[in-house]
Amino acid sequence: MMHSILSGDFPRSRVLTGLLIAIFIGLALGPFLFGGTVAFRTMGLICVFIIVVASYDLMLGYTHVVSFAHLMFFGFGAYGVAMALDAMGSNFTAIFVGLGASLALSVVVALLLGLLSLRVKAIFFALVTLAIAFAFMVLVNQLYFITGGEDGMRVAVPRELGPAFRMDDTWTGFSLVGWLWGVITNPLAVAEVTREAFFDVRMNGRLLMYYVTFVLATGLFLFMLRLVNSPFGKVLLAIRENEFRAEALGYRTVYYRTAVVVIASMLATVGGVLFALVTRYITPESTLDFELAVFVLLMCVIGGMGTLYGSVVGATVFLIAQNYLQDLLGGVSDWMEAMPLLHYVAGLFGADRWLLWFGVLFVLSVYFFPTGIVGQLRTWAAERERRRQGKAVAEGETAEQTG
Numbered sequence: 239m240m241h242s243i244l245s246g247d248f249p250r251s252r253v254l255t256g257l258l259i260a261i262f263i264g265l266a267l268g269p270f271l272f273g274g275t276v277a278f279r280t281m282g283l284i285c286v287f288i289i290v291v292a293s294y295d296l297m298l299g300y301t302h303v304v305s306f307a308h309l310m311f312f313g314f315g316a317y318g319v320a321m322a323l324d325a326m327g328s329n330f331t332a333i334f335v336g337l338g339a340s341l342a343l344s345v346v347v348a349l350l351l352g353l354l355s356l357r358v359k360a361i362f363f364a365l366v367t368l369a370i371a372f373a374f375m376v377l378v379n380q381l382y383f384i385t386g387g388e389d390g391m392r393v394a395v396p397r398e399l400g401p402a403f404r405m406d407d408t409w410t411g412f413s414l415v416g417w418l419w420g421v422i423t424n425p426l427a428v429a430e431v432t433r434e435a436f437f438d439v440r441m442n443g444r445l446l447m448y449y450v451t452f453v454l455a456t457g458l459f460l461f462m463l464r465l466v467n468s469p470f471g472k473v474l475l476a477i478r479e480n481e482f483r484a485e486a487l488g489y490r491t492v493y494y495r496t497a498v499v500v501i502a503s504m505l506a507t508v509g510g511v512l513f514a515l516v517t518r519y520i521t522p523e524s525t526l527d528f529e530l531a532v533f534v535l536l537m538c539v540i541g542g543m544g545t546l547y548g549s550v551v552g553a554t555v556f557l558i559a560q561n562y563l564q565d566l567l568g569g570v571s572d573w574m575e576a577m578p579l580l581h582y583v584a585g586l587f588g589a590d591r592w593l594l595w596f597g598v599l600f601v602l603s604v605y606f607f608p609t610g611i612v613g614q615l616r617t618w619a620a621e622r623e624r625r626r627q628g629k630a631v632a633e634g635e636t637a638e639q640t641g
Contacts, residue, residue: 243460245467249547251619254612258547261554265452269445270411273437277415280561282448282516284554285455286509291537292462292549293505298535299544300466300474301498306531307351307367310374311503313526314347315340315510320391320520321384328394333515340507348503352496375526390521393514395447400518403443411439451512458505463546465501474498478544533560540603542610551611559599564592 240248249255264271268281290312297303315337322336351367378385385391397403413435420431439445465471476484477491485491514520524530533556541552571587587595607614 245460245464247463247467247546249612249616251612251615253619254547254551254615257615258550261550269448270409270439271414273411273413273416276561278444278448279517280557282451283513284557285448285451286513286516287534287537287553287557288455288550289458289509289512290506291534291541291553292459292546293502293509294534295538295543295546295549296462296466296474296498296502296505298538299546299548300471300478301495302478303495303499304361304364305367305499306364306528307371307374308502308506309526309531309534310371311344311348311506312510312513313374313378313522314344315507315512316514316520316525317378317385317391317510318343318507319511319514320393323394324391328396330396333396333511337508337511340511341504344503344507345500348500349496352499353492371526371531372528375522378522378526386521388522390519390524393518393520395443395515395518398443399447399450399515400443403446405441407441409439409441411437413437447515451516454508454512458508459546459550462505466546470494470497536600540600540607540610542607542612542614545610545612545616548610548612555611559596560592563596564590567592567595 249258265281265285269278272278272281290308294305294308297305297308318340319333319336322332322339326332326335351370379387381387382389417431417435420434421428424431466474473484473489473494476487476489477494481491510525513525517524537552537556538549539552540555541548541550567587574587603611609617
């Protein structure tokens with residue numbers, strides 16, 4: 239059954255398998271394991287960006303198509319559903335109209351972009367996509383009366399998807415992180431720490447929206463996994479390895495590259511729709527900014543390009559670091575301020591320096607994991623398997639000689 243679900247593309251590493259299972263369980267049971275608004279928002283963003291990063295990896299990791307316009311399609315989805323809800327009211331019809339219109343626009347733009355630009359060299363295609371993405375961001379900023387400009391738009395979700403919609407049931411959650419931290423800092427009061435770790439989970443619209451996002455992210459990820467392991471995906475890999483040889487074998491590579499751009503753009507659009515519904519407020523900075531495009535690229539590289547599983551690991555690692563590294567650095571800075579001599583360098587560990595230290599972590603990850611976390615874990619697993627097989631062969635030869 240798992241062979242069919244994963245399309246035969248297994249993690250191929252015990253460590254990676256355990257990591258992916260932990261992420262899946264953490265996201266599936268997250269609202270009942272991690273209390274607080276920040277944790278809830280982080281889990282929702284992880285689900286959204288798994289879709290966005292995995293769809294970007296379809297182009298970059300599997301086909302070597304470098305596009306800076308991927309976040310433009312993400313913006314299509316976010317602004318499309320936001321404008322539909324603003325014009326038609328907070329109802330599900332508006333959501334589906336916004337989704338349909340955004341997908342239609344994404345298909346048209348991606349087709350034009352692919353057919354007109356993918357015939358040129360890779361660097362020129364990247365520059366063309368950068369120019370188009372920048373033009374769209376300027377357009378969104380200028381059309382203030384429609385998009386809200388730099389101020390952004392509030393996304394008025396239906397009542398059933400908001401915190402105002404509450405069911406009668408209240409479930410009990412257990413704050414795993416809070417309990418572990420309490421046990422570490424106060425090991426003599428385990429019973430009290432355990433009691434304080436329980437919290438109430440209200441069954442409301444925000445929780446429903448989260449699980450809709452989680453289910454869609456899981457389904458779309460499995461769809462992409464099936465896609466890259468299909469004959470279509472094998473052609474993409476052939477184009478990545480040697481485009482001229484794939485062309486010589488009779489494959490119209492420009493059509494395949496255009497198709498993967500269209501598919502990836504549609505997936506990014508769905509991610510944008512979910513982002514707008516989860517966050518309920520969008521701005522050009524949160525959906526179209528060049529910095530966000532760089533972040534998506536970093537998630538892809540950190541996780542491992544050309545693996546899809548790397549999108550899950552990369553998005554999880556990056557967003558946890560982005561949301562919690564500031565708090566961690568703030569605590570370290572406060573501790574250093576109270577220590578003699580160390581207070582002179584405490585400013586380097588301030589919460590506002592999180593990007594500096596994240597850059598250091600990124601450099602270290604590239605150095606120790608040159609093929610990304612997933613790629614390196616698979617490499618280590620393959621090396622261990624080769625050593626095990628070599629040892630088994632040597633033992634067999636020794637036994638034959640002894641006999």
